[in-house]
Amino acid sequence: MLKLHEFIENINKTQYKGKVLEHEQMAPRTTMMTGGTAALLLSPADEESIFIAVNLLKDSGIPYFILGGGSNVIFPDEELEAAVISTENLNSILIEEKNEGHTLVKCGCGTKTNDLVDFCTENGISGLETFAGLPGTVGGAAYMNARCYGKEMSDVIYTARFLEFNRTVKIEEFTHNFIERHLKMYHNTKMGEDWAYKNSPFMHSQRFITSLTFKAGPVDSDKKDEVGLECGKFVKDREDKGHFKAPSAGSVFKNDRNFGEPSGVLIDRAGLKGMELGGAQVAPWHGNIIINRGKASSSDIKNLVRTVQEKVRENTGFTLEPEIIFAEQNLQ
Numbered sequence: 001m002l003k004l005h006e007f008i009e010n011i012n013k014t015q016y017k018g019k020v021l022e023h024e025q026m027a028p029r030t031t032m033m034t035g036g037t038a039a040l041l042l043s044p045a046d047e048e049s050i051f052i053a054v055n056l057l058k059d060s061g062i063p064y065f066i067l068g069g070g071s072n073v074i075f076p077d078e079e080l081e082a083a084v085i086s087t088e089n090l091n092s093i094l095i096e097e098k099n100e101g102h103t104l105v106k107c108g109c110g111t112k113t114n115d116l117v118d119f120c121t122e123n124g125i126s127g128l129e130t131f132a133g134l135p136g137t138v139g140g141a142a143y144m145n146a147r148c149y150g151k152e153m154s155d156v157i158y159t160a161r162f163l164e165f166n167r168t169v170k171i172e173e174f175t176h177n178f179i180e181r182h183l184k185m186y187h188n189t190k191m192g193e194d195w196a197y198k199n200s201p202f203m204h205s206q207r208f209i210t211s212l213t214f215k216a217g218p219v220d221s222d223k224k225d226e227v228g229l230e231c232g233k234f235v236k237d238r239e240d241k242g243h244f245k246a247p248s249a250g251s252v253f254k255n256d257r258n259f260g261e262p263s264g265v266l267i268d269r270a271g272l273k274g275m276e277l278g279g280a281q282v283a284p285w286h287g288n289i290i291i292n293r294g295k296a297s298s299s300d301i302k303n304l305v306r307t308v309q310e311k312v313r314e315n316t317g318f319t320l321e322p323e324i325i326f327a328e329q330n331l332q
């Protein structure tokens with residue numbers, strides 16, 4: 001049994017700013033639109049509130065899951081016995097530095113990647129066009145090291161600011177100074193080796209990214225149309241590939257060079273395109289996308305993921321590794 005009421009009583013005595021909701025529906029917070037409730041949903045409004053919330057959760061023995069835009073996450077159908085910390089309130093964009101050579105654009109972790117791309121377009125800043133149309137937030141994209149049309153997040157992130165939670169701090173210790181001291185800055189140029197395909201320095205750690213700075217081209221109002229046209233091409237390509245035809249979480253499986261072919265091709269060759277299980281279906285137009293046909297449950301999605309893995313293994317001997325995140329398997 002989670003000590004929810006004790007936690008809520010305690011957090012109400014602190015400086016925490018943001019929502020604290022019980023038994024909140026998760027399906028509308030994901031692009032797959034499946035899943036049940038989370039025991040707790042917190043939406044901290046600033047870094048200090050993240051710090052307070054996570055430390056109190058750890059103190060109460062309540063596991064937590066960080067939620068960005070929910071475009072890569074599946075929640076279980078039954079209640080998630082944990083707190084979901086949504087970054088929805090942490091969305092700000094500003095130019096941190098500009099000169100003739102480049103611009104540094106700073107975003108709160110909950111900023112939608114599309115809002116960052118639009119901001120760059122309005123300012124004629126080029127460099128992030130390939131990310132146009134990518135669902136979700138910059139925090140989630142950094143965590144996943146999202147890759148779009150040959151460019152990865154690691155190519156454009158300049159610094160990441162994050163809180164690292166490897167020990168619990170008692171409530172009496174919460175002072176603004178203390179939190180500042182716990183914030184760490186990741187300078188990408190120095191730690192480039194921590195990035196890989198679908199891998200980032202934030203995975204397998206207890207790091208909560210609070211903001212990111214992106215390095216892109218200089219501000220140039222004459223370039224607005226050019227940048228906008230380029231972004232439009234990538235969005236159109238996604239539309240043509242059926243990315244937005246039905247609720248999904250994008251590519252289900254990672255690609256692996258050892259397979260010799262993209263995962264979607266292996267799935268297609270196994271004759272699985274269009275395969276249905278409950279309300280879930282392998283998209284008839286793309287082997288590596290599973291869609292919610294309207295009434296899918298998360299169990300339908302998981303069962304279909306497993307079936308596709310089994311059939312591809314029978315056909316090729318390769319085991320496809322899911323890229324999508326199952327919340328209950330990724331609690332901190």
Ligand SMILES: Cc1cc2nc3c(=O)[nH]c(=O)nc-3n(C[C@H](O)[C@H](O)[C@H](O)COP(=O)(O)OP(=O)(O)OC[C@H]3O[C@@H](n4cnc5c(N)ncnc54)[C@H](O)[C@@H]3O)c2cc1C
Nearest residue numbers: 066068069070071072136137139140141143146147209250
């Ligand atoms: C139609 C469609 C198309 C897609 N196309 C692509 C594509 O081209 N390339 C690609 O790489 N992906 C693609 N995706 C997958 C997904 O959109 C990206 O990975 C996206 O960047 C995830 O961001 P999010 O905010 O939705 O993260 P979420 O799904 O909310 O979370 C993903 C992971 O990040 C963690 N996380 C989120 N925020 C933070 C934070 N602040 N600190 C620490 N951890 C955090 C979560 O705990 C979770 O483990 C697509 C998805 C869809 C639905």
